[in-house]
Amino acid sequence: RKERYMQASRQNAHTLDGKRIVAAANIGSAADAQNSLAMGAEGAGLFRTEQMYLSRSSAPTEEEQFAVYKKVAKIYGHRRVIVRTLDIGGDKEVDYLGIAKESNPFLGCRAIRYCLRNEHVFLTQLRAILRASVYGSIAVMFPMISGLQELRRAKDMLQKAKEQLKALHLPFDESIPVGIMVEVPAAAIMSDILAKEVDFFSIGTNDLVQYTLAVDRGNETISYLYDYFDPAVIRLIQHTSQAAHTAGIPLGMCGAMAGDPLAVPLLVGLGLNELSMPAGSLPQVKYLMGRLSAGSCRRLTEQVMSCRTAQQVRLVLQDYQNKNK
Ligand code: PEP
Numbered sequence: 001r002k003e004r005y006m007q008a009s010r011q012n013a014h015t016l017d018g019k020r021i022v023a024a025a026n027i028g029s030a031a032d033a034q035n036s037l038a039m040g041a042e043g044a045g046l047f048r049t050e051q052m053y054l055s056r057s058s059a060p061t062e063e064e065q066f067a068v069y070k071k072v073a074k075i076y077g078h079r080r081v082i083v084r085t086l087d088i089g090g091d092k093e094v095d096y097l098g099i100a101k102e103s104n105p106f107l108g109c110r111a112i113r114y115c116l117r118n119e120h121v122f123l124t125q126l127r128a129i130l131r132a133s134v135y136g137s138i139a140v141m142f143p144m145i146s147g148l149q150e151l152r153r154a155k156d157m158l159q160k161a162k163e164q165l166k167a168l169h170l171p172f173d174e175s176i177p178v179g180i181m182v183e184v185p186a187a188a189i190m191s192d193i194l195a196k197e198v199d200f201f202s203i204g205t206n207d208l209v210q211y212t213l214a215v216d217r218g219n220e221t222i223s224y225l226y227d228y229f230d231p232a233v234i235r236l237i238q239h240t241s242q243a244a245h246t247a248g249i250p251l252g253m254c255g256a257m258a259g260d261p262l263a264v265p266l267l268v269g270l271g272l273n274e275l276s277m278p279a280g281s282l283p284q285v286k287y288l289m290g291r292l293s294a295g296s297c298r299r300l301t302e303q304v305m306s307c308r309t310a311q312q313v314r315l316v317l318q319d320y321q322n323k324n325k
């Protein structure tokens, strides 16, 4: 079985009936990028750049960031690397960034909210990402977007970073794709509006579950309520998928759900174009995808959409898994 997994990992992921789905890796460093290739990564669907800020006592400079992004871009070559801008705050604390103590940090000055208040930090990172974009296939992604105003402000900052580089005659990819994480329920609900102003979406189920069900993702006491198979979450994913397809932009997923073999047939049926996961999950998920037919996944999805509870959804998915063993 392991041999078959590894064999599948060496090919581009597609279903039995030929629907192409990109199987990408979640990474946090150049070392992760390198390791992911051996596991069959077809790109990086999520580069968590905050890891670079977490392991030190002052912010990484533009040159330091540029060196890392450039290295990662070169490792993947023509394969797409989605660089997510700083997702700090929430449970990820960084002393030197001066985030005030908040009583509800997950609902506070987190991620894009922090960056829009701290233009210097944001512009430094955006310039580094832009400069690396000439060494591979880089896209930029904003985390925690909760509405159109916020998205437009973030895009304005990207424009400002481009102008700064132009003034310095530094090269970058003028048409670098811009996407957002759909991980706040408001973004999923407004996805038809947001889709018109971005090049791609990536659903972050880790936060989408937390905010949709009002369940802290790190709280053990209530972890029994934390479930990406909850119909409320699945409906938001479906709504987002319809919006993405209507607007003609690709839809990815980079939360933990994307690497769960039980979820994969449902995600294929829901029309996901890219699944990004820890590299270790890639061989099994790619093998599984090669045995699925997109048509039967769509029928499965119809069945799932009529479920009323997460337990029902699990039963339907387990039944499908057993039948297709
Ligand atoms: C997510 O929220 O699903 C996600 C991928 O981002 P993170 O886990 O880094 O918050």
Ligand code: MG
Residues within 6 Å of the ligand: 143, 183, 204, 206, 207
């Ligand atoms: Mg998140």
